[in-house]
Amino acid sequence: LSAAAALQIDTCPMEGFDSLRVKKALKLPWRAEVTMIIGCGVRDADKGIYGPRFRIPFEEVYRQL
Numbered sequence: 001l002s003a004a005a006a007l008q009i010d011t012c013p014m015e016g017f018d019s020l021r022v023k024k025a026l027k028l029p030w031r032a033e034v035t036m037i038i039g040c041g042v043r044d045a046d047k048g049i050y051g052p053r054f055r056i057p058f059e060e061v062y063r064q065l
Helices: 002-006 019-026
Strands: 009-014 037-042
Touching: 002 009
Parallel strands: none
Antiparallel strands: 009 037
């Protein structure tokens, strides 16, 4: 991912993908394991959708058991 950043390419690891569909789309053998999917592309700062960001307070999402 650092090499991509050096080329001005943004990356984002994705989770929650359907590995069976990925294997089928890529025509991978059944025994193959898809462990990660990484989206990548060149940022278009002029056309991107950027807005205010917010964080939910830590205390609202964390509870010690």
